[in-house]
Amino acid sequence: MFSRTIRRSNPISQSLRHASSRSRASQxxxxxxxxxxxxxxxxxxxxxxxxxxxxxxxxxxxxxxxxxxxxxxxxxxxxxxxxxxxxxxxxxxxxxxxxxxxxxxxxxxxxxxxxxxxxxxxxxxxxxxxxxxxxxxxxxxxxxxxxxxxxxxxxxxxxxxxxxxxxxxxxxxxxxxxxxxxxxxxxxxxxxxxxxxGSRTGKMLPTGAVKDVFDGVKATCVDVANPCVFVRAEDLGVEGTLTPDEITSAPGLLDRLDSIRRQAGVAMGLAKSPEEVPGSVPKIGMVSSSRNASDGRGVDLVVRALSVGQPHKAVPITVALALATAARLPGSTVAEVTNSVPVDPAGITIGHASGNILVGATFGADGGLEFATVFRTxxxxxxxxxxxx
CATH class of the missing domain: 3.10.310.10 (Diaminopimelate Epimerase; Chain A, domain 1)
Known part of the structure:
Protein backbone atom coordinates (compact mmCIF):
# COMPACT_ATOMS: atom_id res chain seq x y z
CA MET A 1 0.00 0.00 0.00
CA PHE A 2 1.43 3.25 -1.03
CA SER A 3 1.03 6.45 0.95
CA ARG A 4 0.90 9.79 -0.79
CA THR A 5 1.53 13.18 0.71
CA ILE A 6 -0.76 15.81 -0.65
CA ARG A 7 0.67 19.32 -0.48
CA ARG A 8 -2.09 21.80 -0.16
CA SER A 9 -1.43 25.31 -1.33
CA ASN A 10 -1.11 27.89 1.38
CA PRO A 11 -3.35 30.84 0.50
CA ILE A 12 -1.13 33.22 2.49
CA SER A 13 1.99 32.05 0.63
CA GLN A 14 0.17 32.38 -2.70
CA SER A 15 -0.89 35.90 -1.79
CA LEU A 16 2.66 36.84 -0.86
CA ARG A 17 4.02 35.39 -4.11
CA HIS A 18 1.47 37.30 -6.14
CA ALA A 19 2.18 40.49 -4.21
CA SER A 20 5.91 39.98 -4.74
CA SER A 21 5.35 39.47 -8.46
CA ARG A 22 3.25 42.61 -8.68
CA SER A 23 5.86 44.52 -6.66
CA ARG A 24 8.66 43.48 -8.99
CA ALA A 25 6.57 44.36 -11.99
CA SER A 26 5.86 47.82 -10.57
CA GLN A 27 9.53 48.67 -10.11
CA GLY A 198 20.86 88.73 -12.90
CA SER A 199 20.41 84.97 -12.93
CA ARG A 200 16.62 85.11 -12.40
CA THR A 201 15.65 88.75 -12.33
CA GLY A 202 17.99 90.19 -14.96
CA LYS A 203 19.40 92.67 -12.44
CA MET A 204 22.17 92.57 -9.87
CA LEU A 205 19.99 94.60 -7.49
CA PRO A 206 16.46 93.33 -8.20
CA THR A 207 14.70 95.76 -5.83
CA GLY A 208 16.64 98.73 -7.20
CA ALA A 209 18.09 99.45 -3.76
CA VAL A 210 21.27 98.45 -1.97
CA LYS A 211 19.32 98.06 1.24
CA ASP A 212 15.68 97.23 2.02
CA VAL A 213 13.77 96.63 5.24
CA PHE A 214 11.65 93.53 5.94
CA ASP A 215 10.01 92.90 9.31
CA GLY A 216 11.99 95.84 10.64
CA VAL A 217 15.32 94.22 9.65
CA LYS A 218 17.72 95.79 7.14
CA ALA A 219 18.49 93.48 4.21
CA THR A 220 20.42 93.51 0.94
CA CYS A 221 18.90 91.65 -2.03
CA VAL A 222 21.37 90.52 -4.70
CA ASP A 223 20.87 88.34 -7.76
CA VAL A 224 24.22 86.78 -8.63
CA ALA A 225 24.26 83.09 -9.63
CA ASN A 226 21.07 82.80 -7.53
CA PRO A 227 18.83 85.43 -5.92
CA CYS A 228 19.94 85.94 -2.30
CA VAL A 229 19.03 88.14 0.64
CA PHE A 230 21.52 88.99 3.40
CA VAL A 231 20.80 90.26 6.91
CA ARG A 232 23.18 91.04 9.74
CA ALA A 233 23.11 88.54 12.57
CA GLU A 234 23.36 91.33 15.13
CA ASP A 235 20.15 92.90 13.75
CA LEU A 236 18.40 89.63 14.58
CA GLY A 237 19.87 89.61 18.07
CA VAL A 238 21.96 86.47 17.55
CA GLU A 239 25.64 85.58 17.21
CA GLY A 240 26.89 85.26 13.66
CA THR A 241 28.77 82.06 14.49
CA LEU A 242 25.82 79.91 15.54
CA THR A 243 26.12 76.30 14.43
CA PRO A 244 23.42 74.89 12.12
CA ASP A 245 21.92 72.99 15.06
CA GLU A 246 21.89 76.16 17.17
CA ILE A 247 20.14 78.04 14.38
CA THR A 248 17.50 75.32 14.18
CA SER A 249 16.93 75.29 17.94
CA ALA A 250 16.93 79.08 18.45
CA PRO A 251 13.30 80.00 19.32
CA GLY A 252 11.56 81.62 16.37
CA LEU A 253 14.74 82.25 14.35
CA LEU A 254 13.97 80.01 11.39
CA ASP A 255 10.43 81.40 11.12
CA ARG A 256 11.72 84.95 11.25
CA LEU A 257 14.34 84.29 8.59
CA ASP A 258 11.78 82.60 6.33
CA SER A 259 9.39 85.55 6.72
CA ILE A 260 12.16 87.95 5.65
CA ARG A 261 13.13 85.62 2.80
CA ARG A 262 9.58 85.42 1.47
CA GLN A 263 9.04 89.18 1.64
CA ALA A 264 12.35 89.68 -0.14
CA GLY A 265 11.26 87.18 -2.81
CA VAL A 266 8.19 89.30 -3.55
CA ALA A 267 10.24 92.52 -3.58
CA MET A 268 12.69 90.87 -6.01
CA GLY A 269 9.84 89.94 -8.35
CA LEU A 270 10.17 86.17 -7.88
CA ALA A 271 6.53 85.76 -6.83
CA LYS A 272 3.37 87.81 -6.36
CA SER A 273 2.82 86.82 -2.74
CA PRO A 274 4.97 85.49 0.10
CA GLU A 275 3.11 82.16 -0.05
CA GLU A 276 4.11 81.71 -3.70
CA VAL A 277 7.86 82.29 -3.15
CA PRO A 278 9.78 79.09 -4.05
CA GLY A 279 11.52 77.17 -1.30
CA SER A 280 14.96 77.37 -2.89
CA VAL A 281 15.12 81.07 -3.91
CA PRO A 282 15.87 83.55 -2.72
CA LYS A 283 18.42 81.99 -0.44
CA ILE A 284 19.05 83.81 2.82
CA GLY A 285 22.21 84.30 4.83
CA MET A 286 23.09 85.91 8.16
CA VAL A 287 26.37 87.82 7.92
CA SER A 288 28.72 89.06 10.63
CA SER A 289 32.15 90.58 11.02
CA SER A 290 35.20 88.35 11.30
CA ARG A 291 36.60 90.70 13.96
CA ASN A 292 34.01 89.60 16.50
CA ALA A 293 34.01 85.90 15.61
CA SER A 294 36.13 83.19 17.16
CA ASP A 295 35.96 81.23 13.88
CA GLY A 296 36.61 84.31 11.75
CA ARG A 297 40.39 84.36 11.74
CA GLY A 298 41.79 84.61 8.24
CA VAL A 299 38.46 85.50 6.57
CA ASP A 300 36.88 88.74 5.38
CA LEU A 301 33.38 88.04 6.71
CA VAL A 302 31.34 85.25 8.26
CA VAL A 303 28.05 83.83 6.95
CA ARG A 304 25.46 81.29 8.01
CA ALA A 305 23.42 80.37 4.97
CA LEU A 306 20.06 78.64 4.70
CA SER A 307 18.47 76.83 1.78
CA VAL A 308 15.05 75.21 1.54
CA GLY A 309 14.47 76.14 5.18
CA GLN A 310 17.55 74.37 6.50
CA PRO A 311 20.86 75.82 7.75
CA HIS A 312 23.81 74.75 5.59
CA LYS A 313 26.92 73.26 7.14
CA ALA A 314 28.91 74.92 4.32
CA VAL A 315 28.08 77.99 2.28
CA PRO A 316 26.46 77.16 -1.09
CA ILE A 317 28.64 78.27 -3.99
CA THR A 318 25.96 80.51 -5.47
CA VAL A 319 25.55 82.24 -2.10
CA ALA A 320 29.33 82.74 -1.94
CA LEU A 321 29.26 84.42 -5.35
CA ALA A 322 26.43 86.71 -4.28
CA LEU A 323 28.30 87.55 -1.06
CA ALA A 324 31.45 88.45 -3.00
CA THR A 325 29.40 90.94 -5.00
CA ALA A 326 27.48 92.38 -2.05
CA ALA A 327 30.74 92.84 -0.15
CA ARG A 328 31.78 95.37 -2.80
CA LEU A 329 28.52 97.37 -2.67
CA PRO A 330 28.93 100.38 -0.35
CA GLY A 331 26.11 100.58 2.15
CA SER A 332 25.04 96.94 1.81
CA THR A 333 24.53 94.79 4.88
CA VAL A 334 27.42 92.61 3.68
CA ALA A 335 29.84 95.50 3.05
CA GLU A 336 29.14 96.76 6.58
CA VAL A 337 30.67 93.59 8.08
CA THR A 338 33.43 92.92 5.51
CA ASN A 339 37.11 93.64 6.14
CA SER A 340 38.22 96.77 4.32
CA VAL A 341 41.51 95.08 3.36
CA PRO A 342 41.02 91.50 2.09
CA VAL A 343 43.07 88.75 3.71
CA ASP A 344 43.80 87.39 0.23
CA PRO A 345 44.15 89.87 -2.65
CA ALA A 346 42.89 87.19 -5.05
CA GLY A 347 39.31 87.71 -3.86
CA ILE A 348 36.90 87.54 -0.94
CA THR A 349 37.47 84.91 1.76
CA ILE A 350 34.22 83.81 3.38
CA GLY A 351 33.99 81.96 6.70
CA HIS A 352 31.20 79.40 7.07
CA ALA A 353 30.20 76.68 9.53
CA SER A 354 32.68 74.15 8.11
CA GLY A 355 35.64 76.38 7.31
CA ASN A 356 36.16 78.99 4.61
CA ILE A 357 36.13 79.53 0.86
CA LEU A 358 37.93 81.98 -1.40
CA VAL A 359 35.94 83.50 -4.26
CA GLY A 360 38.19 84.95 -6.94
CA ALA A 361 36.32 87.81 -8.54
CA THR A 362 36.68 90.37 -11.32
CA PHE A 363 34.47 93.42 -10.84
CA GLY A 364 33.46 96.04 -13.38
CA ALA A 365 33.44 99.80 -12.90
CA ASP A 366 29.86 99.65 -11.62
CA GLY A 367 30.79 97.14 -8.91
CA GLY A 368 29.10 94.27 -10.72
CA LEU A 369 30.66 90.83 -10.79
CA GLU A 370 31.84 90.14 -14.35
CA PHE A 371 33.65 86.91 -13.67
CA ALA A 372 33.94 84.67 -10.59
CA THR A 373 36.14 81.67 -9.92
CA VAL A 374 35.98 78.99 -7.25
CA PHE A 375 37.74 75.65 -6.89
CA ARG A 376 35.82 72.55 -5.84
CA THR A 377 36.16 68.78 -6.03
Missing amino acids: NSLPAAYYRGGTSRAVFFNRADLPHDQREWAPIFRGVIGSPDPYGRQLDGLGGGISSLSKVCVVGTATHPAADVDYTFAALGVKNDEVDFSSNCGNMVSAVGPYAADAGLFDVNHEAESAVVRIHNTNTGKIIHATFPLAEGEAAARGELAIDGVAGTAAPIKLDFVDPA ARRLFEGKIFWK
Whole structure:
Protein backbone atom coordinates (compact mmCIF):
# COMPACT_ATOMS: atom_id res chain seq x y z
CA MET A 1 0.00 0.00 0.00
CA PHE A 2 1.43 3.25 -1.03
CA SER A 3 1.03 6.45 0.95
CA ARG A 4 0.90 9.79 -0.79
CA THR A 5 1.53 13.18 0.71
CA ILE A 6 -0.76 15.81 -0.65
CA ARG A 7 0.67 19.32 -0.48
CA ARG A 8 -2.09 21.80 -0.16
CA SER A 9 -1.43 25.31 -1.33
CA ASN A 10 -1.11 27.89 1.38
CA PRO A 11 -3.35 30.84 0.50
CA ILE A 12 -1.13 33.22 2.49
CA SER A 13 1.99 32.05 0.63
CA GLN A 14 0.17 32.38 -2.70
CA SER A 15 -0.89 35.90 -1.79
CA LEU A 16 2.66 36.84 -0.86
CA ARG A 17 4.02 35.39 -4.11
CA HIS A 18 1.47 37.30 -6.14
CA ALA A 19 2.18 40.49 -4.21
CA SER A 20 5.91 39.98 -4.74
CA SER A 21 5.35 39.47 -8.46
CA ARG A 22 3.25 42.61 -8.68
CA SER A 23 5.86 44.52 -6.66
CA ARG A 24 8.66 43.48 -8.99
CA ALA A 25 6.57 44.36 -11.99
CA SER A 26 5.86 47.82 -10.57
CA GLN A 27 9.53 48.67 -10.11
CA ASN A 28 10.74 51.31 -12.55
CA SER A 29 14.34 51.81 -13.57
CA LEU A 30 16.57 54.13 -15.57
CA PRO A 31 20.30 54.47 -16.22
CA ALA A 32 21.76 56.89 -13.67
CA ALA A 33 24.86 57.91 -11.76
CA TYR A 34 25.49 59.26 -8.27
CA TYR A 35 28.07 62.00 -7.73
CA ARG A 36 29.38 64.13 -4.93
CA GLY A 37 29.81 67.69 -6.06
CA GLY A 38 31.52 70.04 -3.60
CA THR A 39 29.64 69.65 -0.32
CA SER A 40 26.51 68.15 -1.92
CA ARG A 41 25.43 64.90 -3.56
CA ALA A 42 22.95 64.26 -6.38
CA VAL A 43 21.57 61.62 -8.70
CA PHE A 44 22.51 62.33 -12.34
CA PHE A 45 20.40 61.47 -15.38
CA ASN A 46 21.16 61.76 -19.07
CA ARG A 47 18.46 64.00 -20.53
CA ALA A 48 17.92 61.50 -23.34
CA ASP A 49 16.88 58.80 -20.84
CA LEU A 50 14.11 60.87 -19.26
CA PRO A 51 10.62 61.54 -20.65
CA HIS A 52 10.61 64.28 -23.27
CA ASP A 53 7.99 66.21 -21.30
CA GLN A 54 9.69 67.74 -18.23
CA ARG A 55 6.37 67.74 -16.40
CA GLU A 56 6.74 63.96 -16.08
CA TRP A 57 10.06 64.18 -14.21
CA ALA A 58 8.79 65.08 -10.74
CA PRO A 59 7.37 61.66 -9.72
CA ILE A 60 10.54 59.95 -10.99
CA PHE A 61 12.77 62.26 -8.97
CA ARG A 62 10.67 61.86 -5.83
CA GLY A 63 10.77 58.08 -6.11
CA VAL A 64 14.51 58.03 -6.68
CA ILE A 65 15.36 60.41 -3.82
CA GLY A 66 12.77 59.03 -1.39
CA SER A 67 10.54 62.08 -0.94
CA PRO A 68 8.34 62.96 0.73
CA ASP A 69 9.47 61.23 3.92
CA PRO A 70 7.57 62.20 7.09
CA TYR A 71 10.49 60.80 9.12
CA GLY A 72 12.90 63.16 7.36
CA ARG A 73 15.48 60.47 6.57
CA GLN A 74 14.71 59.46 2.94
CA LEU A 75 15.66 55.87 3.74
CA ASP A 76 13.61 54.56 0.82
CA GLY A 77 15.71 56.53 -1.67
CA LEU A 78 19.10 58.10 -2.25
CA GLY A 79 18.45 61.36 -0.41
CA GLY A 80 20.24 62.01 2.85
CA GLY A 81 17.58 63.77 4.90
CA ILE A 82 18.96 67.31 4.39
CA SER A 83 18.63 69.79 1.53
CA SER A 84 22.25 69.44 0.36
CA LEU A 85 21.71 65.70 -0.20
CA SER A 86 18.24 65.88 -1.75
CA LYS A 87 19.09 66.83 -5.32
CA VAL A 88 18.86 65.67 -8.93
CA CYS A 89 20.90 66.84 -11.93
CA VAL A 90 19.99 66.33 -15.58
CA VAL A 91 22.68 66.73 -18.24
CA GLY A 92 22.14 66.61 -21.99
CA THR A 93 22.90 68.03 -25.41
CA ALA A 94 23.53 71.76 -25.37
CA THR A 95 20.82 74.13 -26.57
CA HIS A 96 23.02 77.22 -26.09
CA PRO A 97 25.60 78.18 -28.75
CA ALA A 98 28.23 78.99 -26.10
CA ALA A 99 27.91 75.64 -24.28
CA ASP A 100 28.90 71.99 -24.67
CA VAL A 101 26.12 70.60 -22.47
CA ASP A 102 22.87 71.67 -20.81
CA TYR A 103 22.49 71.20 -17.06
CA THR A 104 19.16 71.31 -15.23
CA PHE A 105 19.04 71.23 -11.44
CA ALA A 106 16.16 70.05 -9.24
CA ALA A 107 15.96 70.58 -5.47
CA LEU A 108 13.61 68.18 -3.69
CA GLY A 109 11.85 68.70 -0.42
CA VAL A 110 12.64 66.13 2.26
CA LYS A 111 9.32 65.98 4.10
CA ASN A 112 7.17 67.49 1.35
CA ASP A 113 6.64 66.66 -2.33
CA GLU A 114 8.24 69.81 -3.73
CA VAL A 115 10.41 69.43 -6.83
CA ASP A 116 11.90 72.88 -7.40
CA PHE A 117 13.54 73.89 -10.70
CA SER A 118 13.79 77.58 -9.77
CA SER A 119 17.48 77.71 -8.79
CA ASN A 120 20.98 76.54 -9.64
CA CYS A 121 23.30 74.53 -7.37
CA GLY A 122 26.87 75.77 -7.54
CA ASN A 123 28.27 72.78 -5.67
CA MET A 124 26.71 70.25 -8.03
CA VAL A 125 27.96 72.24 -11.03
CA SER A 126 31.41 70.92 -10.09
CA ALA A 127 30.26 67.38 -10.97
CA VAL A 128 28.56 68.28 -14.26
CA GLY A 129 31.76 68.45 -16.31
CA PRO A 130 33.10 65.15 -14.96
CA TYR A 131 29.72 63.47 -15.50
CA ALA A 132 29.56 64.78 -19.08
CA ALA A 133 33.01 63.33 -19.77
CA ASP A 134 32.34 60.02 -18.01
CA ALA A 135 28.93 59.56 -19.67
CA GLY A 136 30.18 60.34 -23.19
CA LEU A 137 28.19 63.56 -23.50
CA PHE A 138 31.43 65.46 -24.05
CA ASP A 139 34.08 64.24 -26.46
CA VAL A 140 37.29 63.65 -24.52
CA ASN A 141 40.71 63.52 -26.12
CA HIS A 142 42.23 60.41 -24.54
CA GLU A 143 45.67 61.95 -24.95
CA ALA A 144 44.69 65.13 -23.09
CA GLU A 145 45.56 65.74 -19.46
CA SER A 146 42.61 68.05 -18.81
CA ALA A 147 39.28 69.15 -20.23
CA VAL A 148 37.18 72.32 -20.27
CA VAL A 149 33.42 71.77 -20.42
CA ARG A 150 31.19 74.78 -21.06
CA ILE A 151 27.97 74.29 -19.10
CA HIS A 152 24.64 75.98 -19.78
CA ASN A 153 22.54 76.03 -16.63
CA THR A 154 18.95 75.97 -17.88
CA ASN A 155 17.56 77.11 -14.51
CA THR A 156 19.27 80.50 -14.77
CA GLY A 157 20.40 80.71 -18.40
CA LYS A 158 23.99 81.31 -17.26
CA ILE A 159 27.24 79.76 -18.53
CA ILE A 160 29.85 78.10 -16.31
CA HIS A 161 33.22 76.77 -17.50
CA ALA A 162 34.48 73.66 -15.67
CA THR A 163 38.17 72.77 -15.99
CA PHE A 164 39.36 69.47 -14.53
CA PRO A 165 42.12 66.86 -14.99
CA LEU A 166 41.62 63.63 -16.93
CA ALA A 167 42.89 60.12 -16.33
CA GLU A 168 42.65 57.57 -19.16
CA GLY A 169 39.86 59.48 -20.88
CA GLU A 170 37.72 60.00 -17.78
CA ALA A 171 37.51 62.67 -15.11
CA ALA A 172 40.30 62.15 -12.60
CA ALA A 173 39.23 61.32 -9.06
CA ARG A 174 42.53 61.47 -7.17
CA GLY A 175 44.17 64.78 -6.39
CA GLU A 176 45.55 67.00 -3.66
CA LEU A 177 42.81 69.61 -3.25
CA ALA A 178 40.96 69.67 0.07
CA ILE A 179 37.78 71.69 0.54
CA ASP A 180 36.25 72.50 3.90
CA GLY A 181 33.29 70.27 4.68
CA VAL A 182 34.58 67.24 2.74
CA ALA A 183 36.97 64.67 4.19
CA GLY A 184 40.14 63.85 2.28
CA THR A 185 41.42 65.27 -1.00
CA ALA A 186 40.46 64.94 -4.66
CA ALA A 187 41.21 66.32 -8.13
CA PRO A 188 40.71 70.09 -8.40
CA ILE A 189 37.84 71.42 -10.50
CA LYS A 190 38.02 75.07 -11.50
CA LEU A 191 34.63 76.70 -11.97
CA ASP A 192 34.44 80.00 -13.87
CA PHE A 193 31.03 81.66 -13.63
CA VAL A 194 30.64 83.98 -16.60
CA ASP A 195 28.61 87.18 -16.01
CA PRO A 196 26.66 85.60 -13.13
CA ALA A 197 24.61 88.70 -12.22
CA GLY A 198 20.86 88.73 -12.90
CA SER A 199 20.41 84.97 -12.93
CA ARG A 200 16.62 85.11 -12.40
CA THR A 201 15.65 88.75 -12.33
CA GLY A 202 17.99 90.19 -14.96
CA LYS A 203 19.40 92.67 -12.44
CA MET A 204 22.17 92.57 -9.87
CA LEU A 205 19.99 94.60 -7.49
CA PRO A 206 16.46 93.33 -8.20
CA THR A 207 14.70 95.76 -5.83
CA GLY A 208 16.64 98.73 -7.20
CA ALA A 209 18.09 99.45 -3.76
CA VAL A 210 21.27 98.45 -1.97
CA LYS A 211 19.32 98.06 1.24
CA ASP A 212 15.68 97.23 2.02
CA VAL A 213 13.77 96.63 5.24
CA PHE A 214 11.65 93.53 5.94
CA ASP A 215 10.01 92.90 9.31
CA GLY A 216 11.99 95.84 10.64
CA VAL A 217 15.32 94.22 9.65
CA LYS A 218 17.72 95.79 7.14
CA ALA A 219 18.49 93.48 4.21
CA THR A 220 20.42 93.51 0.94
CA CYS A 221 18.90 91.65 -2.03
CA VAL A 222 21.37 90.52 -4.70
CA ASP A 223 20.87 88.34 -7.76
CA VAL A 224 24.22 86.78 -8.63
CA ALA A 225 24.26 83.09 -9.63
CA ASN A 226 21.07 82.80 -7.53
CA PRO A 227 18.83 85.43 -5.92
CA CYS A 228 19.94 85.94 -2.30
CA VAL A 229 19.03 88.14 0.64
CA PHE A 230 21.52 88.99 3.40
CA VAL A 231 20.80 90.26 6.91
CA ARG A 232 23.18 91.04 9.74
CA ALA A 233 23.11 88.54 12.57
CA GLU A 234 23.36 91.33 15.13
CA ASP A 235 20.15 92.90 13.75
CA LEU A 236 18.40 89.63 14.58
CA GLY A 237 19.87 89.61 18.07
CA VAL A 238 21.96 86.47 17.55
CA GLU A 239 25.64 85.58 17.21
CA GLY A 240 26.89 85.26 13.66
CA THR A 241 28.77 82.06 14.49
CA LEU A 242 25.82 79.91 15.54
CA THR A 243 26.12 76.30 14.43
CA PRO A 244 23.42 74.89 12.12
CA ASP A 245 21.92 72.99 15.06
CA GLU A 246 21.89 76.16 17.17
CA ILE A 247 20.14 78.04 14.38
CA THR A 248 17.50 75.32 14.18
CA SER A 249 16.93 75.29 17.94
CA ALA A 250 16.93 79.08 18.45
CA PRO A 251 13.30 80.00 19.32
CA GLY A 252 11.56 81.62 16.37
CA LEU A 253 14.74 82.25 14.35
CA LEU A 254 13.97 80.01 11.39
CA ASP A 255 10.43 81.40 11.12
CA ARG A 256 11.72 84.95 11.25
CA LEU A 257 14.34 84.29 8.59
CA ASP A 258 11.78 82.60 6.33
CA SER A 259 9.39 85.55 6.72
CA ILE A 260 12.16 87.95 5.65
CA ARG A 261 13.13 85.62 2.80
CA ARG A 262 9.58 85.42 1.47
CA GLN A 263 9.04 89.18 1.64
CA ALA A 264 12.35 89.68 -0.14
CA GLY A 265 11.26 87.18 -2.81
CA VAL A 266 8.19 89.30 -3.55
CA ALA A 267 10.24 92.52 -3.58
CA MET A 268 12.69 90.87 -6.01
CA GLY A 269 9.84 89.94 -8.35
CA LEU A 270 10.17 86.17 -7.88
CA ALA A 271 6.53 85.76 -6.83
CA LYS A 272 3.37 87.81 -6.36
CA SER A 273 2.82 86.82 -2.74
CA PRO A 274 4.97 85.49 0.10
CA GLU A 275 3.11 82.16 -0.05
CA GLU A 276 4.11 81.71 -3.70
CA VAL A 277 7.86 82.29 -3.15
CA PRO A 278 9.78 79.09 -4.05
CA GLY A 279 11.52 77.17 -1.30
CA SER A 280 14.96 77.37 -2.89
CA VAL A 281 15.12 81.07 -3.91
CA PRO A 282 15.87 83.55 -2.72
CA LYS A 283 18.42 81.99 -0.44
CA ILE A 284 19.05 83.81 2.82
CA GLY A 285 22.21 84.30 4.83
CA MET A 286 23.09 85.91 8.16
CA VAL A 287 26.37 87.82 7.92
CA SER A 288 28.72 89.06 10.63
CA SER A 289 32.15 90.58 11.02
CA SER A 290 35.20 88.35 11.30
CA ARG A 291 36.60 90.70 13.96
CA ASN A 292 34.01 89.60 16.50
CA ALA A 293 34.01 85.90 15.61
CA SER A 294 36.13 83.19 17.16
CA ASP A 295 35.96 81.23 13.88
CA GLY A 296 36.61 84.31 11.75
CA ARG A 297 40.39 84.36 11.74
CA GLY A 298 41.79 84.61 8.24
CA VAL A 299 38.46 85.50 6.57
CA ASP A 300 36.88 88.74 5.38
CA LEU A 301 33.38 88.04 6.71
CA VAL A 302 31.34 85.25 8.26
CA VAL A 303 28.05 83.83 6.95
CA ARG A 304 25.46 81.29 8.01
CA ALA A 305 23.42 80.37 4.97
CA LEU A 306 20.06 78.64 4.70
CA SER A 307 18.47 76.83 1.78
CA VAL A 308 15.05 75.21 1.54
CA GLY A 309 14.47 76.14 5.18
CA GLN A 310 17.55 74.37 6.50
CA PRO A 311 20.86 75.82 7.75
CA HIS A 312 23.81 74.75 5.59
CA LYS A 313 26.92 73.26 7.14
CA ALA A 314 28.91 74.92 4.32
CA VAL A 315 28.08 77.99 2.28
CA PRO A 316 26.46 77.16 -1.09
CA ILE A 317 28.64 78.27 -3.99
CA THR A 318 25.96 80.51 -5.47
CA VAL A 319 25.55 82.24 -2.10
CA ALA A 320 29.33 82.74 -1.94
CA LEU A 321 29.26 84.42 -5.35
CA ALA A 322 26.43 86.71 -4.28
CA LEU A 323 28.30 87.55 -1.06
CA ALA A 324 31.45 88.45 -3.00
CA THR A 325 29.40 90.94 -5.00
CA ALA A 326 27.48 92.38 -2.05
CA ALA A 327 30.74 92.84 -0.15
CA ARG A 328 31.78 95.37 -2.80
CA LEU A 329 28.52 97.37 -2.67
CA PRO A 330 28.93 100.38 -0.35
CA GLY A 331 26.11 100.58 2.15
CA SER A 332 25.04 96.94 1.81
CA THR A 333 24.53 94.79 4.88
CA VAL A 334 27.42 92.61 3.68
CA ALA A 335 29.84 95.50 3.05
CA GLU A 336 29.14 96.76 6.58
CA VAL A 337 30.67 93.59 8.08
CA THR A 338 33.43 92.92 5.51
CA ASN A 339 37.11 93.64 6.14
CA SER A 340 38.22 96.77 4.32
CA VAL A 341 41.51 95.08 3.36
CA PRO A 342 41.02 91.50 2.09
CA VAL A 343 43.07 88.75 3.71
CA ASP A 344 43.80 87.39 0.23
CA PRO A 345 44.15 89.87 -2.65
CA ALA A 346 42.89 87.19 -5.05
CA GLY A 347 39.31 87.71 -3.86
CA ILE A 348 36.90 87.54 -0.94
CA THR A 349 37.47 84.91 1.76
CA ILE A 350 34.22 83.81 3.38
CA GLY A 351 33.99 81.96 6.70
CA HIS A 352 31.20 79.40 7.07
CA ALA A 353 30.20 76.68 9.53
CA SER A 354 32.68 74.15 8.11
CA GLY A 355 35.64 76.38 7.31
CA ASN A 356 36.16 78.99 4.61
CA ILE A 357 36.13 79.53 0.86
CA LEU A 358 37.93 81.98 -1.40
CA VAL A 359 35.94 83.50 -4.26
CA GLY A 360 38.19 84.95 -6.94
CA ALA A 361 36.32 87.81 -8.54
CA THR A 362 36.68 90.37 -11.32
CA PHE A 363 34.47 93.42 -10.84
CA GLY A 364 33.46 96.04 -13.38
CA ALA A 365 33.44 99.80 -12.90
CA ASP A 366 29.86 99.65 -11.62
CA GLY A 367 30.79 97.14 -8.91
CA GLY A 368 29.10 94.27 -10.72
CA LEU A 369 30.66 90.83 -10.79
CA GLU A 370 31.84 90.14 -14.35
CA PHE A 371 33.65 86.91 -13.67
CA ALA A 372 33.94 84.67 -10.59
CA THR A 373 36.14 81.67 -9.92
CA VAL A 374 35.98 78.99 -7.25
CA PHE A 375 37.74 75.65 -6.89
CA ARG A 376 35.82 72.55 -5.84
CA THR A 377 36.16 68.78 -6.03
CA ALA A 378 33.75 66.07 -7.17
CA ARG A 379 33.70 62.31 -7.42
CA ARG A 380 31.66 59.62 -9.13
CA LEU A 381 30.22 57.32 -6.46
CA PHE A 382 28.33 54.87 -8.65
CA GLU A 383 26.77 54.47 -12.06
CA GLY A 384 24.33 51.86 -13.33
CA LYS A 385 20.58 51.44 -13.06
CA ILE A 386 18.43 53.12 -10.46
CA PHE A 387 15.06 51.79 -9.25
CA TRP A 388 11.98 53.39 -7.82
CA LYS A 389 8.39 52.34 -7.17
